[in-house]
Amino acid sequence: MVAAHREPDLPHWVNRINQQRRHWRGQPLHFTDLDERAKLRATRFIGKLPLRCFTLISHKGNMINYRNVRAERAADLRVYSDDATSFTIEPRRKLWYSHMVLKALLERATEWCLARSHRDYGEPRPVAITIAQRGGFYLDRFKTYLEKDRRNLAAGTNTLPRNLAWPVVDLDLITTAPASNVAGLQLADIVSGSFSRAVDERRFHSCDTRFVANLGWRIARKGKGRRIAGWGVTGLPWNLWEANLSADQEKLFRMFGYDDEKLVRPGPILPED
Template sequence: MTIPDYEFIAYIDEGGDPSLKRVRPIDAHGGTEWMVISAVVVSRTNDLHTKQWVADICTLVEQENDQVIHFKDLDSVGKLKAANYLGASPVRIFTVASNKKNMRRYRNERAEKIPSKQWFYNWLVRILVERVTDWCWRHCQKRNLSRKHVKLIFSQSGGHSYSQTAAYHELLKFQSHGGIWLKKWVPRREVMSMHLVEAHPHYKFAGLQLADIAASSFYQAVDNLDTGPCAPQYALALEPRVAMNERDERWDYGLVLQPTPAWKADLSADQKMIFQHFGYDFTVPWWAR
């Protein structure tokens, strides 16, 4: 087995949970309304500096005695300082935000044919990986880099099987080669390898703590049940590093909303704000009114 060398590392973390059986606010008690997954992509060279970046953030938020960042535990001033620092760092940020109300009790029978107990989680990661690998591939092509692969490092969370996720994306890579199933987006198989998928505890890698800042910032921008009123200021601070597609657009690339199209999402005005800022249009077409 030859494990390919890699040029990028995508650190991946999440906010909310993937439960679909009961979803708030439809159900009084149940899973979170949102599931948010974010990736912070760094070059292999810049990855050497991530420990120092985290140390700098810890100094900014006045927790020098603890060199591990937990974004949810910071006060609002500390959160904004952390987000501003990450928004000025040489990284690229990708986020998929799924409003789960329309997914309540939904079953994807086609996805369930692939042996997995976590099809919804894998589906969201797939959307994320499609954009991440596209950006990595375009970056390599533009700069004619010899190393092209991206390593995916997940923040370890109870209930997820990352070996299943790796196997699932290996299948997607195979399908993308043959044009099976996937139409608009396909993972860039040229930069993927199931042998470059790892999962580690949050505290083990500074990059995972940066991914926590990204995922938590976007989660707090859209959530108004668990974290208080929507607080978009942290996600807005990340804007300079939110990835853009080849048309210099961030919507449906650096920030992805599910469901799609956007007007089908049953969102409040405060929840729409962050998506509108990044280019989403919630206008209902005349034929759907």
């Protein structure tokens, strides 16, 4: 998240990072393209910028038993017959999952923006949201998903405990773009790549938390207690002990305030003597 008046600074910030890269030839900024020294420099630099970072970490394997049937049905495709008098349903269950995860991230980010907007301007002001283009994501379907959620909230029929901060959300201001064309998306890639490197043992064979540690105070905090867990850094499933995290993965979440309640599997309830 960055203030609107700072948006013109974003290309300059990205250029500052790129100028420190060895043999840089004008390619877009991408975490996986950086060597270790450049990653450390990039994250240290971002850790000093006037912005806020929100991260949601979820391994699909962790959510293997989780289903939201209503969301699955909302994502289903209707395939009509040639005469348009009947249709069949084709499930598109992978789509609802990305919608749910992105919505959970936006719930926290927009709530922060609402509070900051009141503080800076005395009123809610709309937020521009740009999502990096990728295969399998359909912006129109995601907007429909959000609109249904807003209607459910207005009707009192929503089932989830949180919602987007709708006073600052305008669906027309939610767009997609190639990350190579948007400096802000390239900075976001450094943040997400840092967390991936800190938690994805299967891919990297170890957890390196140096890069996320450099982000420091740019990770969003909430309330007087300056809480990060479940706010600036959110892990799925909600009870992280269900994910069977390794000791190194667990260390990452503890860095950002997760405690035994979320990380340690409850033991059996023993009968009283």
